[in-house]
Amino acid sequence: MFAGPNGSGKSTIKRAIPNELLGIYINPDELEAELRLSRGIALATRKISIDIEFVRSFLSDSALMAKEYSPNDIAKIRLVDGFLDYSQIRHSSYLSSATSDLLRHALLRAGVSFSFETVMSHRDKVEFLCTAYASGYRTYLYYVATDDPEINVSRVQNRVRQGGHDVPEEKIRTRYVRSLDLLLDAIKCTSRAYIFDNSSGPGDHFLIAEITDGTDLEIQRDDVPDWFDRAVLRKIAEQ
Incomplete structure:
Protein backbone atom coordinates (compact mmCIF):
# COMPACT_ATOMS: atom_id res chain seq x y z
CA MET A 1 0.00 0.00 0.00
CA PHE A 2 1.38 3.39 -1.05
CA ALA A 3 -0.08 5.93 1.34
CA GLY A 4 0.20 9.54 2.42
CA PRO A 5 -1.58 12.89 2.20
CA ASN A 6 -2.45 14.43 -1.17
CA GLY A 7 0.63 15.93 -2.80
CA SER A 8 3.15 14.12 -0.61
CA GLY A 9 4.75 12.18 -3.46
CA LYS A 10 3.22 8.69 -3.38
CA SER A 11 3.64 8.23 -7.12
CA THR A 12 7.33 9.13 -6.86
CA ILE A 13 7.86 6.44 -4.23
CA LYS A 14 5.92 3.94 -6.30
CA ARG A 15 8.07 4.56 -9.38
CA ALA A 16 11.14 3.51 -7.38
CA ILE A 17 9.70 0.03 -6.80
CA PRO A 18 10.32 -2.61 -9.53
CA ASN A 19 7.10 -3.41 -11.40
CA GLU A 20 7.45 -7.12 -10.73
CA LEU A 21 7.05 -6.43 -7.00
CA LEU A 22 3.84 -4.45 -7.41
CA GLY A 23 1.58 -7.19 -8.67
CA ILE A 24 -1.66 -5.79 -10.07
CA TYR A 25 -1.65 -2.06 -9.36
CA ILE A 26 -4.85 -0.15 -8.58
CA ASN A 27 -4.37 3.59 -9.08
CA PRO A 28 -7.45 5.66 -8.11
CA ASP A 29 -6.51 8.56 -10.40
CA GLU A 30 -6.02 6.29 -13.42
CA LEU A 31 -9.26 4.51 -12.58
CA GLU A 32 -11.12 7.83 -12.42
CA ALA A 33 -9.78 8.82 -15.85
CA GLU A 34 -10.69 5.44 -17.35
CA LEU A 35 -14.22 5.63 -15.98
CA ARG A 36 -14.77 9.09 -17.44
CA LEU A 37 -13.40 8.09 -20.83
CA SER A 38 -14.77 4.56 -21.21
CA ARG A 39 -17.80 4.62 -18.89
CA GLY A 40 -16.56 1.39 -17.42
CA ILE A 41 -13.54 -0.65 -16.36
CA ALA A 42 -11.58 -3.29 -18.27
CA LEU A 43 -11.25 -6.12 -15.76
CA ALA A 44 -9.51 -8.53 -18.12
CA THR A 45 -6.45 -6.29 -18.49
CA ARG A 46 -6.12 -6.34 -14.71
CA LYS A 47 -6.50 -10.12 -14.60
CA ILE A 48 -9.58 -9.77 -12.38
CA SER A 49 -12.27 -12.41 -12.73
CA ILE A 50 -15.58 -11.69 -10.97
CA ASP A 51 -19.24 -12.21 -11.74
CA ILE A 52 -21.99 -9.61 -11.93
CA GLU A 53 -23.67 -10.94 -8.78
CA PHE A 54 -20.54 -10.17 -6.76
CA VAL A 55 -20.31 -6.70 -8.33
CA ARG A 56 -23.91 -5.78 -7.62
CA SER A 57 -23.86 -7.24 -4.11
CA PHE A 58 -20.66 -5.41 -3.20
CA LEU A 59 -21.79 -2.07 -4.61
CA SER A 60 -25.23 -2.43 -3.01
CA ASP A 61 -23.51 -2.67 0.38
CA SER A 62 -21.17 0.23 -0.33
CA ALA A 63 -21.69 3.35 1.78
CA LEU A 64 -20.04 5.34 -1.01
CA MET A 65 -22.57 4.15 -3.59
CA ALA A 66 -25.45 4.87 -1.22
CA LYS A 67 -24.55 8.57 -1.34
CA GLU A 68 -25.44 8.88 -5.05
CA TYR A 69 -27.01 5.70 -6.39
CA SER A 70 -30.22 3.74 -5.90
CA PRO A 71 -30.68 -0.04 -6.12
CA ASN A 72 -32.20 0.55 -9.56
CA ASP A 73 -28.99 2.27 -10.68
CA ILE A 74 -26.86 -0.63 -9.48
CA ALA A 75 -29.12 -3.08 -11.30
CA LYS A 76 -28.21 -1.31 -14.57
CA ILE A 77 -24.53 -2.19 -14.23
CA ARG A 78 -23.46 -4.88 -16.68
CA LEU A 79 -20.46 -7.16 -17.07
CA VAL A 80 -19.70 -8.01 -20.70
CA ASP A 81 -16.61 -9.94 -21.83
CA GLY A 82 -14.48 -8.75 -18.94
CA PHE A 83 -15.68 -5.14 -19.18
CA LEU A 84 -17.57 -3.64 -16.24
CA ASP A 85 -20.09 -1.42 -18.03
CA TYR A 86 -21.35 1.69 -16.22
CA SER A 87 -22.75 3.38 -19.33
CA GLN A 88 -26.34 3.25 -18.05
CA ILE A 89 -25.63 5.22 -14.87
CA ARG A 90 -24.18 8.70 -14.30
CA HIS A 91 -20.56 9.15 -13.31
CA SER A 92 -19.43 10.54 -9.96
CA SER A 93 -16.36 10.48 -7.75
CA TYR A 94 -18.27 8.12 -5.45
CA LEU A 95 -18.54 5.60 -8.28
CA SER A 96 -14.77 5.78 -8.85
CA SER A 97 -13.99 5.32 -5.17
CA ALA A 98 -16.44 2.43 -4.78
CA THR A 99 -14.99 0.74 -7.87
CA SER A 100 -11.45 1.02 -6.47
CA ASP A 101 -12.73 -0.63 -3.31
CA LEU A 102 -14.48 -3.33 -5.35
CA LEU A 103 -11.31 -4.19 -7.26
CA ARG A 104 -9.20 -4.36 -4.11
CA HIS A 105 -11.63 -6.75 -2.44
CA ALA A 106 -11.87 -8.88 -5.59
CA LEU A 107 -8.08 -9.22 -5.68
CA LEU A 108 -7.94 -10.00 -1.97
CA ARG A 109 -10.61 -12.66 -2.41
CA ALA A 110 -8.62 -14.19 -5.29
CA GLY A 111 -5.45 -14.31 -3.20
CA VAL A 112 -3.26 -12.65 -5.83
CA TYR A 137 -0.73 -11.77 2.93
CA ARG A 138 2.70 -10.26 3.37
CA THR A 139 1.78 -6.60 3.59
CA TYR A 140 4.06 -3.71 2.73
CA LEU A 141 3.39 -0.07 3.55
CA TYR A 142 5.22 2.76 1.80
CA TYR A 143 4.14 5.94 3.56
CA VAL A 144 5.27 9.45 2.64
CA ALA A 145 4.35 12.81 4.16
CA THR A 146 5.63 16.35 4.66
CA ASP A 147 6.12 18.57 7.69
CA ASP A 148 3.31 20.98 6.80
CA PRO A 149 0.01 20.54 4.95
CA GLU A 150 0.62 23.87 3.21
CA ILE A 151 3.46 22.15 1.34
CA ASN A 152 0.91 19.63 0.10
CA VAL A 153 -1.53 22.38 -0.91
CA SER A 154 1.18 24.12 -2.92
CA ARG A 155 2.21 20.92 -4.68
CA VAL A 156 -1.33 20.04 -5.66
CA GLN A 157 -1.77 23.56 -7.07
CA ASN A 158 1.41 23.09 -9.10
CA ARG A 159 0.17 19.72 -10.31
CA VAL A 160 -3.06 21.33 -11.51
CA ARG A 161 -1.09 23.95 -13.46
CA GLN A 162 0.66 21.07 -15.20
CA GLY A 163 -2.65 19.46 -16.14
CA GLY A 164 -3.06 17.12 -13.16
CA HIS A 165 -6.13 16.58 -11.03
CA ASP A 166 -7.24 19.05 -8.38
CA VAL A 167 -8.18 18.53 -4.73
CA PRO A 168 -9.92 21.27 -2.68
CA GLU A 169 -7.48 22.95 -0.30
CA GLU A 170 -9.51 22.27 2.83
CA LYS A 171 -9.76 18.58 1.93
CA ILE A 172 -5.98 18.43 1.60
CA ARG A 173 -5.57 19.91 5.07
CA THR A 174 -8.14 17.73 6.82
CA ARG A 175 -6.94 14.58 5.06
CA TYR A 176 -3.37 15.38 6.10
CA VAL A 177 -4.35 15.31 9.77
CA ARG A 178 -6.50 12.18 9.49
CA SER A 179 -3.88 10.28 7.49
CA LEU A 180 -1.16 10.93 10.06
CA ASP A 181 -3.54 9.99 12.86
CA LEU A 182 -3.98 6.55 11.28
CA LEU A 183 -0.33 5.88 10.49
CA LEU A 184 0.62 3.89 13.58
CA ASP A 185 -2.50 1.71 13.31
CA ALA A 186 -1.56 0.91 9.71
CA ILE A 187 2.04 0.10 10.66
CA LYS A 188 0.79 -2.51 13.15
CA CYS A 189 -0.74 -4.50 10.27
CA THR A 190 2.36 -4.69 8.10
CA SER A 191 5.05 -7.24 7.43
CA ARG A 192 7.30 -4.33 6.53
CA ALA A 193 6.71 -0.56 6.59
CA TYR A 194 8.91 2.10 5.04
CA ILE A 195 8.31 5.69 6.14
CA PHE A 196 9.56 8.60 4.02
CA ASP A 197 9.71 12.37 4.36
CA ASN A 198 9.32 14.53 1.25
CA SER A 199 9.26 18.04 2.76
CA SER A 200 12.28 19.47 0.94
CA GLY A 201 11.01 19.19 -2.59
CA PRO A 202 9.46 16.84 -5.15
CA GLY A 203 11.78 13.88 -5.56
CA ASP A 204 13.97 14.80 -2.58
CA HIS A 205 12.39 12.22 -0.29
CA PHE A 206 14.42 10.31 2.27
CA LEU A 207 13.79 7.20 4.35
CA ILE A 208 13.04 7.92 8.01
CA ALA A 209 12.36 4.46 9.38
CA GLU A 210 11.74 0.80 8.62
CA ILE A 211 9.39 -1.30 10.73
CA THR A 212 9.30 -5.09 10.61
CA ASP A 213 6.23 -7.11 11.62
CA GLY A 214 4.51 -4.00 12.91
CA THR A 215 6.74 -3.60 15.97
CA ASP A 216 10.48 -3.77 15.23
CA LEU A 217 11.34 -0.11 14.58
CA GLU A 218 14.65 0.86 13.00
CA ILE A 219 15.26 4.62 12.70
CA GLN A 220 17.37 5.53 9.67
CA ARG A 221 18.22 9.13 10.61
CA ASP A 222 19.30 11.08 13.68
CA ASP A 223 17.02 14.01 12.82
CA VAL A 224 13.50 12.65 12.42
CA PRO A 225 10.83 15.07 11.16
CA ASP A 226 8.33 16.50 13.63
CA TRP A 227 5.39 14.85 11.88
CA PHE A 228 6.93 11.38 12.34
CA ASP A 229 7.70 12.14 15.97
CA ARG A 230 4.08 13.16 16.59
CA ALA A 231 2.40 10.43 14.56
CA VAL A 232 4.58 7.48 15.56
CA LEU A 233 7.27 7.93 18.21
CA ARG A 234 5.21 9.79 20.81
CA LYS A 235 2.29 7.41 20.40
CA ILE A 236 4.56 4.41 20.88
CA ALA A 237 6.00 6.01 24.03
CA GLU A 238 2.49 6.52 25.42
CA GLN A 239 1.46 2.89 24.94
Whole structure:
Protein backbone atom coordinates (compact mmCIF):
# COMPACT_ATOMS: atom_id res chain seq x y z
CA MET A 1 0.00 0.00 0.00
CA PHE A 2 1.38 3.39 -1.05
CA ALA A 3 -0.08 5.93 1.34
CA GLY A 4 0.20 9.54 2.42
CA PRO A 5 -1.58 12.89 2.20
CA ASN A 6 -2.45 14.43 -1.17
CA GLY A 7 0.63 15.93 -2.80
CA SER A 8 3.15 14.12 -0.61
CA GLY A 9 4.75 12.18 -3.46
CA LYS A 10 3.22 8.69 -3.38
CA SER A 11 3.64 8.23 -7.12
CA THR A 12 7.33 9.13 -6.86
CA ILE A 13 7.86 6.44 -4.23
CA LYS A 14 5.92 3.94 -6.30
CA ARG A 15 8.07 4.56 -9.38
CA ALA A 16 11.14 3.51 -7.38
CA ILE A 17 9.70 0.03 -6.80
CA PRO A 18 10.32 -2.61 -9.53
CA ASN A 19 7.10 -3.41 -11.40
CA GLU A 20 7.45 -7.12 -10.73
CA LEU A 21 7.05 -6.43 -7.00
CA LEU A 22 3.84 -4.45 -7.41
CA GLY A 23 1.58 -7.19 -8.67
CA ILE A 24 -1.66 -5.79 -10.07
CA TYR A 25 -1.65 -2.06 -9.36
CA ILE A 26 -4.85 -0.15 -8.58
CA ASN A 27 -4.37 3.59 -9.08
CA PRO A 28 -7.45 5.66 -8.11
CA ASP A 29 -6.51 8.56 -10.40
CA GLU A 30 -6.02 6.29 -13.42
CA LEU A 31 -9.26 4.51 -12.58
CA GLU A 32 -11.12 7.83 -12.42
CA ALA A 33 -9.78 8.82 -15.85
CA GLU A 34 -10.69 5.44 -17.35
CA LEU A 35 -14.22 5.63 -15.98
CA ARG A 36 -14.77 9.09 -17.44
CA LEU A 37 -13.40 8.09 -20.83
CA SER A 38 -14.77 4.56 -21.21
CA ARG A 39 -17.80 4.62 -18.89
CA GLY A 40 -16.56 1.39 -17.42
CA ILE A 41 -13.54 -0.65 -16.36
CA ALA A 42 -11.58 -3.29 -18.27
CA LEU A 43 -11.25 -6.12 -15.76
CA ALA A 44 -9.51 -8.53 -18.12
CA THR A 45 -6.45 -6.29 -18.49
CA ARG A 46 -6.12 -6.34 -14.71
CA LYS A 47 -6.50 -10.12 -14.60
CA ILE A 48 -9.58 -9.77 -12.38
CA SER A 49 -12.27 -12.41 -12.73
CA ILE A 50 -15.58 -11.69 -10.97
CA ASP A 51 -19.24 -12.21 -11.74
CA ILE A 52 -21.99 -9.61 -11.93
CA GLU A 53 -23.67 -10.94 -8.78
CA PHE A 54 -20.54 -10.17 -6.76
CA VAL A 55 -20.31 -6.70 -8.33
CA ARG A 56 -23.91 -5.78 -7.62
CA SER A 57 -23.86 -7.24 -4.11
CA PHE A 58 -20.66 -5.41 -3.20
CA LEU A 59 -21.79 -2.07 -4.61
CA SER A 60 -25.23 -2.43 -3.01
CA ASP A 61 -23.51 -2.67 0.38
CA SER A 62 -21.17 0.23 -0.33
CA ALA A 63 -21.69 3.35 1.78
CA LEU A 64 -20.04 5.34 -1.01
CA MET A 65 -22.57 4.15 -3.59
CA ALA A 66 -25.45 4.87 -1.22
CA LYS A 67 -24.55 8.57 -1.34
CA GLU A 68 -25.44 8.88 -5.05
CA TYR A 69 -27.01 5.70 -6.39
CA SER A 70 -30.22 3.74 -5.90
CA PRO A 71 -30.68 -0.04 -6.12
CA ASN A 72 -32.20 0.55 -9.56
CA ASP A 73 -28.99 2.27 -10.68
CA ILE A 74 -26.86 -0.63 -9.48
CA ALA A 75 -29.12 -3.08 -11.30
CA LYS A 76 -28.21 -1.31 -14.57
CA ILE A 77 -24.53 -2.19 -14.23
CA ARG A 78 -23.46 -4.88 -16.68
CA LEU A 79 -20.46 -7.16 -17.07
CA VAL A 80 -19.70 -8.01 -20.70
CA ASP A 81 -16.61 -9.94 -21.83
CA GLY A 82 -14.48 -8.75 -18.94
CA PHE A 83 -15.68 -5.14 -19.18
CA LEU A 84 -17.57 -3.64 -16.24
CA ASP A 85 -20.09 -1.42 -18.03
CA TYR A 86 -21.35 1.69 -16.22
CA SER A 87 -22.75 3.38 -19.33
CA GLN A 88 -26.34 3.25 -18.05
CA ILE A 89 -25.63 5.22 -14.87
CA ARG A 90 -24.18 8.70 -14.30
CA HIS A 91 -20.56 9.15 -13.31
CA SER A 92 -19.43 10.54 -9.96
CA SER A 93 -16.36 10.48 -7.75
CA TYR A 94 -18.27 8.12 -5.45
CA LEU A 95 -18.54 5.60 -8.28
CA SER A 96 -14.77 5.78 -8.85
CA SER A 97 -13.99 5.32 -5.17
CA ALA A 98 -16.44 2.43 -4.78
CA THR A 99 -14.99 0.74 -7.87
CA SER A 100 -11.45 1.02 -6.47
CA ASP A 101 -12.73 -0.63 -3.31
CA LEU A 102 -14.48 -3.33 -5.35
CA LEU A 103 -11.31 -4.19 -7.26
CA ARG A 104 -9.20 -4.36 -4.11
CA HIS A 105 -11.63 -6.75 -2.44
CA ALA A 106 -11.87 -8.88 -5.59
CA LEU A 107 -8.08 -9.22 -5.68
CA LEU A 108 -7.94 -10.00 -1.97
CA ARG A 109 -10.61 -12.66 -2.41
CA ALA A 110 -8.62 -14.19 -5.29
CA GLY A 111 -5.45 -14.31 -3.20
CA VAL A 112 -3.26 -12.65 -5.83
CA SER A 113 -0.49 -10.11 -5.33
CA PHE A 114 -1.56 -6.50 -5.76
CA SER A 115 -0.84 -2.97 -4.65
CA PHE A 116 -2.74 0.30 -4.50
CA GLU A 117 -2.40 3.96 -3.68
CA THR A 118 -4.40 5.83 -1.05
CA VAL A 119 -4.42 9.05 0.95
CA MET A 120 -5.36 6.82 3.91
CA SER A 121 -7.57 9.49 5.46
CA HIS A 122 -10.30 6.99 6.38
CA ARG A 123 -10.02 4.00 8.68
CA ASP A 124 -11.43 1.61 6.08
CA LYS A 125 -8.08 1.55 4.25
CA VAL A 126 -6.30 0.56 7.46
CA GLU A 127 -8.95 -2.08 8.14
CA PHE A 128 -8.45 -3.45 4.63
CA LEU A 129 -4.69 -3.67 5.22
CA CYS A 130 -5.31 -5.48 8.51
CA THR A 131 -7.71 -7.90 6.82
CA ALA A 132 -5.07 -8.75 4.22
CA TYR A 133 -2.46 -9.21 6.96
CA ALA A 134 -4.75 -11.48 8.97
CA SER A 135 -5.54 -13.47 5.81
CA GLY A 136 -1.91 -14.43 5.37
CA TYR A 137 -0.73 -11.77 2.93
CA ARG A 138 2.70 -10.26 3.37
CA THR A 139 1.78 -6.60 3.59
CA TYR A 140 4.06 -3.71 2.73
CA LEU A 141 3.39 -0.07 3.55
CA TYR A 142 5.22 2.76 1.80
CA TYR A 143 4.14 5.94 3.56
CA VAL A 144 5.27 9.45 2.64
CA ALA A 145 4.35 12.81 4.16
CA THR A 146 5.63 16.35 4.66
CA ASP A 147 6.12 18.57 7.69
CA ASP A 148 3.31 20.98 6.80
CA PRO A 149 0.01 20.54 4.95
CA GLU A 150 0.62 23.87 3.21
CA ILE A 151 3.46 22.15 1.34
CA ASN A 152 0.91 19.63 0.10
CA VAL A 153 -1.53 22.38 -0.91
CA SER A 154 1.18 24.12 -2.92
CA ARG A 155 2.21 20.92 -4.68
CA VAL A 156 -1.33 20.04 -5.66
CA GLN A 157 -1.77 23.56 -7.07
CA ASN A 158 1.41 23.09 -9.10
CA ARG A 159 0.17 19.72 -10.31
CA VAL A 160 -3.06 21.33 -11.51
CA ARG A 161 -1.09 23.95 -13.46
CA GLN A 162 0.66 21.07 -15.20
CA GLY A 163 -2.65 19.46 -16.14
CA GLY A 164 -3.06 17.12 -13.16
CA HIS A 165 -6.13 16.58 -11.03
CA ASP A 166 -7.24 19.05 -8.38
CA VAL A 167 -8.18 18.53 -4.73
CA PRO A 168 -9.92 21.27 -2.68
CA GLU A 169 -7.48 22.95 -0.30
CA GLU A 170 -9.51 22.27 2.83
CA LYS A 171 -9.76 18.58 1.93
CA ILE A 172 -5.98 18.43 1.60
CA ARG A 173 -5.57 19.91 5.07
CA THR A 174 -8.14 17.73 6.82
CA ARG A 175 -6.94 14.58 5.06
CA TYR A 176 -3.37 15.38 6.10
CA VAL A 177 -4.35 15.31 9.77
CA ARG A 178 -6.50 12.18 9.49
CA SER A 179 -3.88 10.28 7.49
CA LEU A 180 -1.16 10.93 10.06
CA ASP A 181 -3.54 9.99 12.86
CA LEU A 182 -3.98 6.55 11.28
CA LEU A 183 -0.33 5.88 10.49
CA LEU A 184 0.62 3.89 13.58
CA ASP A 185 -2.50 1.71 13.31
CA ALA A 186 -1.56 0.91 9.71
CA ILE A 187 2.04 0.10 10.66
CA LYS A 188 0.79 -2.51 13.15
CA CYS A 189 -0.74 -4.50 10.27
CA THR A 190 2.36 -4.69 8.10
CA SER A 191 5.05 -7.24 7.43
CA ARG A 192 7.30 -4.33 6.53
CA ALA A 193 6.71 -0.56 6.59
CA TYR A 194 8.91 2.10 5.04
CA ILE A 195 8.31 5.69 6.14
CA PHE A 196 9.56 8.60 4.02
CA ASP A 197 9.71 12.37 4.36
CA ASN A 198 9.32 14.53 1.25
CA SER A 199 9.26 18.04 2.76
CA SER A 200 12.28 19.47 0.94
CA GLY A 201 11.01 19.19 -2.59
CA PRO A 202 9.46 16.84 -5.15
CA GLY A 203 11.78 13.88 -5.56
CA ASP A 204 13.97 14.80 -2.58
CA HIS A 205 12.39 12.22 -0.29
CA PHE A 206 14.42 10.31 2.27
CA LEU A 207 13.79 7.20 4.35
CA ILE A 208 13.04 7.92 8.01
CA ALA A 209 12.36 4.46 9.38
CA GLU A 210 11.74 0.80 8.62
CA ILE A 211 9.39 -1.30 10.73
CA THR A 212 9.30 -5.09 10.61
CA ASP A 213 6.23 -7.11 11.62
CA GLY A 214 4.51 -4.00 12.91
CA THR A 215 6.74 -3.60 15.97
CA ASP A 216 10.48 -3.77 15.23
CA LEU A 217 11.34 -0.11 14.58
CA GLU A 218 14.65 0.86 13.00
CA ILE A 219 15.26 4.62 12.70
CA GLN A 220 17.37 5.53 9.67
CA ARG A 221 18.22 9.13 10.61
CA ASP A 222 19.30 11.08 13.68
CA ASP A 223 17.02 14.01 12.82
CA VAL A 224 13.50 12.65 12.42
CA PRO A 225 10.83 15.07 11.16
CA ASP A 226 8.33 16.50 13.63
CA TRP A 227 5.39 14.85 11.88
CA PHE A 228 6.93 11.38 12.34
CA ASP A 229 7.70 12.14 15.97
CA ARG A 230 4.08 13.16 16.59
CA ALA A 231 2.40 10.43 14.56
CA VAL A 232 4.58 7.48 15.56
CA LEU A 233 7.27 7.93 18.21
CA ARG A 234 5.21 9.79 20.81
CA LYS A 235 2.29 7.41 20.40
CA ILE A 236 4.56 4.41 20.88
CA ALA A 237 6.00 6.01 24.03
CA GLU A 238 2.49 6.52 25.42
CA GLN A 239 1.46 2.89 24.94
